[in-house]
Amino acid sequence: MDAGAGALLLQREVPEEVNLAAARVARDAGVLVVLDAGGEEGPLPVELLCLVDVLSPNETELARLT
Numbered sequence: 383m384d385a386g387a388g389a390l391l392l393q394r395e396v397p398e399e400v401n402l403a404a405a406r407v408a409r410d411a412g413v414l415v416v417l418d419a420g421g422e423e424g425p426l427p428v429e430l431l432c433l434v435d436v437l438s439p440n441e442t443e444l445a446r447l448t
Contacts, residue, residue: 389414394421398430405433419443 390408392401392415401417408415417430419439426447431437439447 387411387413389416392417392430392434394419398422398427402427402430402433405430409433419447 387408390404390413392405394401394417405415414435415433416436416438417426417434419426419437420443423446426437
């Protein structure tokens with residue numbers, strides 16, 4: 383992770399284990415972690431949510447999550 387990075391944007395189209403690994407590295411580096419809630423239809427993994435600073439769903443995704 384670039385020490386100068388301002389944020390990491392994760393997308394659910396990426397395999398969950400890749401997102402988790404990237405989020406852990408970003409968190410350890412003090413980088414903001416943003417998760418785009420689109421893509422995967424299933425529930426958001428709790429382990430990943432614990433590493434996310436900002437969750438970004440659109441209106442349809444938000445309705446599915448609530």
